[in-house]
Amino acid sequence: MSEPNSGSDLASVKTRAERVPKGWRVTGQKVWTSWAHRAHAFFVLCRTAPAAGDRHEGLSQLIVELDAPGVTIRPIRFLDGRHTFNEVFLDNVFVPDAGVVGAIGQGWKQVTSELALERSGPERYMTTFPLFTELMRRLGSAPDARALEMAGKLTARLWSLRRMSLAIAMTLDPGPDGADGAHNATVDLATEAALVKDMGTFYEREIIDAARLLFEVEPTPDAADTFERYLAETIVCSPVSTIRGGTTQVLRGLIARKLLGPLK
Amino acid sequence: MNDASEVRAMLIESATRLFADHVDARLLDAAKRDGWSPELWRIAEEAQLPLVSIAEESGGAGGSLSDLAAVLRIAGRYAAPIPLAETALAGWMLASCRLPIESGPLAFGPVHGETVTARQHGTQWSLSGSLRRVPWARIAQRLVVLVSGPTGALVACVDPKLCKVSPGRNLAFEPRDDVVLDDVVVAGSLVAPAAPGVDHAVLRLRGALARSLLMAGALERALELAVRYSTERIQFGRKIGQFQAIQQELARCAGEVAAAVAAALSAAGALERGEDPLLAVASAKIRTAQAAHEGALIAHQVHGAIGVTDEYALHHSTLRLWSWRDEFGNEAAWAAELGRALAAAGADQLWPLLTRD
Numbered sequence: 001m002s003e004p005n006s007g008s009d010l011a012s013v014k015t016r017a018e019r020v021p022k023g024w025r026v027t028g029q030k031v032w033t034s035w036a037h038r039a040h041a042f043f044v045l046c047r048t049a050p051a052a053g054d055r056h057e058g059l060s061q062l063i064v065e066l067d068a069p070g071v072t073i074r075p076i077r078f079l080d081g082r083h084t085f086n087e088v089f090l091d092n093v094f095v096p097d098a099g100v101v102g103a104i105g106q107g108w109k110q111v112t113s114e115l116a117l118e119r120s121g122p123e124r125y126m127t128t129f130p131l132f133t134e135l136m137r138r139l140g141s142a143p144d145a146r147a148l149e150m151a152g153k154l155t156a157r158l159w160s161l162r163r164m165s166l167a168i169a170m171t172l173d174p175g176p177d178g179a180d181g182a183h184n185a186t187v188d189l190a191t192e193a194a195l196v197k198d199m200g201t202f203y204e205r206e207i208i209d210a211a212r213l214l215f216e217v218e219p220t221p222d223a224a225d226t227f228e229r230y231l232a233e234t235i236v237c238s239p240v241s242t243i244r245g246g247t248t249q250v251l252r253g254l255i256a257r258k259l260l261g262p263l264k
Numbered sequence: 265m266n267d268a269s270e271v272r273a274m275l276i277e278s279a280t281r282l283f284a285d286h287v288d289a290r291l292l293d294a295a296k297r298d299g300w301s302p303e304l305w306r307i308a309e310e311a312q313l314p315l316v317s318i319a320e321e322s323g324g325a326g327g328s329l330s331d332l333a334a335v336l337r338i339a340g341r342y343a344a345p346i347p348l349a350e351t352a353l354a355g356w357m358l359a360s361c362r363l364p365i366e367s368g369p370l371a372f373g374p375v376h377g378e379t380v381t382a383r384q385h386g387t388q389w390s391l392s393g394s395l396r397r398v399p400w401a402r403i404a405q406r407l408v409v410l411v412s413g414p415t416g417a418l419v420a421c422v423d424p425k426l427c428k429v430s431p432g433r434n435l436a437f438e439p440r441d442d443v444v445l446d447d448v449v450v451a452g453s454l455v456a457p458a459a460p461g462v463d464h465a466v467l468r469l470r471g472a473l474a475r476s477l478l479m480a481g482a483l484e485r486a487l488e489l490a491v492r493y494s495t496e497r498i499q500f501g502r503k504i505g506q507f508q509a510i511q512q513e514l515a516r517c518a519g520e521v522a523a524a525v526a527a528a529l530s531a532a533g534a535l536e537r538g539e540d541p542l543l544a545v546a547s548a549k550i551r552t553a554q555a556a557h558e559g560a561l562i563a564h565q566v567h568g569a570i571g572v573t574d575e576y577a578l579h580h581s582t583l584r585l586w587s588w589r590d591e592f593g594n595e596a597a598w599a600a601e602l603g604r605a606l607a608a609a610g611a612d613q614l615w616p617l618l619t620r621d
Contacts, residue, residue, distance in 0.1 A: 129615075137611035143603070151606055152599030156550035159543060159618060160523050163530040195519045255518055256511030259491050263503050 001045045001111060002032045004087075008250045011055050011108060015046040015090065017062060023096040024048070024062060029089050032244075036073050036086035041065045044090070045107055059107030063099040064090065080221070080236045116190035118245055120168040125161045125200025127241060128207040128234045132158075134227035135211045150210045157203050164196050191258045194251045201241040201248070208234045268328065275316070275327070276334050282311055283342035292580050295345030296437040300403050305346045305369055313339075314351040315365065322359035333477050333532030337525070340481025343580040345438065347371060347400035349474035353467070354408035360459040361419040368405030371424070373398045373443065375471060375592065377464050380411040380445055382418050387452040389413075391420060391445045399591075401441035402429045409445075410458060410467065417458035420450050434587035436580070469545050471592035473531055476548040479556050479588050480528040482581040483521045486563035489578050490514060493567050510566060517562040524555035539621055546602040553589035560585045 006012045015028025026046055033042055041063050049058030066073065070093040076085040102110045118124075132154060139147050168189055211217075211231050219232040242248045286304055295301045308314060317332035318324020332352055339348050347369045354370035373395040374380065380393030391411055401407060407422045428444040491514060494505030504510050531548035535541055560582040564571045571578045589595070609617060 133611050133614050136606065136614055139607060141607055141610065143607050145600060148603030148607065149596055149599040150603070152546065152601065152603035153550055153554075153595065155543070155602055155606055155614075155618070156527075156547035156595075156599065157554075159547035160527040160530075160551040162618065164523060164526040167526060167530075192522060195515075195522045198515070199519045199523060249512065252512045252515035253508065255515035256505075259487075259514055259518055260495055260505045260511070263495060263506050 001030075001043075003029055004031055008247055010045070010111070011059070013045055013047065013059070015044060017046045017048050017060065017095065019048075020094070023094055023099070026062060026064060026090045026093045026095055029087065031085075031087045032076070033073075033086045033088050034084050036066060036088050037075065037083070039066055042088065043101060045111055048104055048107075056108040058105060059111075060104045061101035061107045061110055062095045063101060064093055064095055065099075068093050068095075070094075078236075113190070115246060116193045117168075117172070118193075119197035119251075120165050120189075120193035122162075122165060124197045124241070124245070125158070125165065125203050127237070128204040128230075129158070131211055131227070131230040131234050132207045134230055135207070135214065138215065138227050147214055150214060154207060154210060157206070161196060161200050161203060164192070165200075168193055168196065188258065191255055194246065194255050197245060198248055198251050198255070204234075204241055205238055208238055268330075271327070272331055272334055275331055276338065278311065279313060279335050279338045282307060282313070283338060283344055287342040287344055289577065292343060292345060292577075299345075299431075299433070299437070299439045300347070300369075300400065301345045302403075304344060308344070308346055308348065309367065314346075314348055314369070315355050317352060318355045318359050318365070322362075323365035324355060324359060329532050329536040330529070333473075333529055336474055336477035337481040337484075337528065340478035340584070341485045343436075343482065343485070343584055347404065349471075349478065350399050350404075353470050353474065354406070356470070357408045357410070357419050357462055357467075358421060360462050361456040362459075363419065363421055363454065363456050366406055366421075369400060369403060370406050370408055371398055371400045371404035372408045372410075372467065373401075374410065374464070375399065375467065377468070380409055382411040382413040382420065382455070384414065385449075389418075389420065389450045389452065389455045391422065391448045391450060393445050395443040395445075397432060397440040398443050400439050401427075401443050402431050402439050407443065410462065410464065413457075417463065418455055419458050419462060421454040422448060422450055434591070436583035436587050438584075438587070468592055469541055472549040472598065473528070473535065473545050475588045475591050476524075476528040476531060476545070476552040479552040479585055480521075480524045482584050482588070483524050483552075483555055483559045486559055486578060486581045486585070487514075487517050487521045489581070490517060490563040490566040493570075497568075504566075513562050513566060517559050517566075520555035520559040520562075524552040524559070527551040534621065537621070540617065542602060542605055543617060546598040549593060549598045550595040550602070553595040556585035556589040 001010055003013050017024040017026045036042055044062045044064050047058055048060040051058060070091040072089040073086050075083045076087055077083055171189060217228055219235050220228045221232045223229045286307055291301050312325035313335055315324040316327045316335050317329050320326045336349055350372055351370040354372035355365050357372060358365050376396045378395055380391055383390045401424055404424055407424045409420050409422055411418050411420050426448045430442040432440045432442060434440050494510055495503055497504045527548040531544040534544035567578055570576050
């Protein structure tokens with residue numbers, strides 16, 4: 001989705017596709033494409049009609065094969081030197097009609113609904129859970145009062161987030177007896193999902209801080225001890241979660257607009 | 265939708281209408297003076313709200329714990345100044361022990377784990393002990409007390425007029441009264457052995473769940489007021505809701521409110537389905553108390569000075585939030601208790617415990 005000049009302002013993407021017989025020709029540049037160097041293909045949000053009037057119109061999603069002629073992949077190294085991100089250059093790359101996701105022109109609606117659902121998933125509040133488990137292991141069976149309180153609070157927040165996340169999932173797919181047990185969303189699902197991501201991403205950092213402050217451990221990237229290694233890994237990843245998939249500030253703006261309605 | 269959820273939807277609609285129609289500034293101000301609203305109680309009792317979740321054959325109104333949860337959330341939202349939660353809990357104690365449920369508001373104790381001793385004299389019992397800060401004791405028709413008898417725990421239904429009741433209050437002017445029982449005589453027909461599962465721990469647990477649900481509702485109201493005020497108040501020539509700084513705070517508040525509602529309602533559902541009660545209720549009480557802290561202060565911040573006056577409605581919600589978060593165990597106490605259980609279970613049980621539902 002993202003491009004060098006289209007981050008939070010996703011509707012401003014410049015990558016474009018032109019109609020050709022039996023398909024589309026795509027030209028542009030995408031960035032932060034995780035695992036593009038390993039994947040077979042990736043989803044591309046691009047413009048298939050000019051942005052006349054409403055710029056949310058005329059966007060489409062295409063599946064681009066990463067070994068197709070005209071595709072160039074360059075690594076972007078993460079701050080600890082690891083390679084997961086890439087930038088992908090597309091120079092007149094052919095995509096057959098079968099590579100169109102959903103409907104031409106519906107790209108904005110499609111990506112925003114995908115993001116809405118992605119935002120309430122477990123990967124938005126559980127990426128540091130393995131550290132929490134190792135923290136509990138290190139605490140042992142008789143921790144002091146401060147540690148007990150931290151463990152209890154972290155668990156309570158996780159339990160609550162998981163219930164919110166499950167409620168969204170169960171509203172999407174109620175299952176055989178879905179009407180019982182799940183609470184109803186207090187706002188619409190996309191907004192509720194944004195709330196889960198906003199709180200979930202800060203929750204992930206609380207685990208890191210608890211782990212740091214309960215033990216006197218220096219972050220050690222290659223430590224043999226699992227707790228120490230997880231601590232080092234989660235610290236260097238800690239800025240990411242509140243940026244990817246919609247920054248905290250973008251999400252809160254979206255939530256507030258839903259709460260307030262039109263104000264002009 | 266199944267039958268149970270349709271019935272609940274109707275209950276929610278009628279309870280919301282009842283409180284929306286009757287709880288207004290006049291009623292809430294009168295309740296501050298009188299400790300409660302007898303007028304609202306009468307209307308709620310006619311609608312059979314106080315004994316929801318207690319079986320009809322035991323003298324209750326029927327329905328499930330989730331139905332009661334829905335009612336308490338709404339009562340919290342409207343700051344209903346009547347002992348709905350306490351009456352349901354006291355009624356549950358009576359029904360569990362096969363004692364008759366009388367009409368009128370009920371209180372229960374102890375809420376701080378004190379011991380009241382019971383001695384038998386023929387067909388009667390004599391009760392002695394002191395109870396601190398019993399919610400609504402001075403306006404209750406009956407006080408349902410867990411007492412310590414010669415051969416085990418008993419539940420007794422006591423007339424508060426026979427006790428020495430010293431009025432106290434919480435921040436929101438709700439009665440929290442000290443009660444002294446000095447050889448109070450109770451007929452044998454109003455005393456029964458405590459049923460399995462009726463003990464001090466469960467009173468605290470159910471009390472905490474009730475407060476979580478009330479807080480969830482009160483938070484919803486605080487957010488509603490803050491949102492409405494942001495669309496009305498104009499400064500620097502614009503509605504304050506147009507400023508991003510205000511928007512970001514409202515969004516943060518909405519997150520706290522959504523988490524509180526989810527936690528409180530889910531905990532009631534978890535108890536109903538027989539899931540780990542400590543995990544569910546401790547989580548709900550901790551999360552709603554945290555939300556009460558953040559949410560109340562954000563709502564006030566958005567309102568500016570008008571929010572801290574006694575003529576503006578916000579204080580009915582926030583004063584309750586600041587009281588309820590500390591009643592039946594604050595977040596630190598519950599976190600320590602939950603933390604102990606987790607540490608005892610061990611790290612490898614953390615994920616299974618969280619997902620056993």
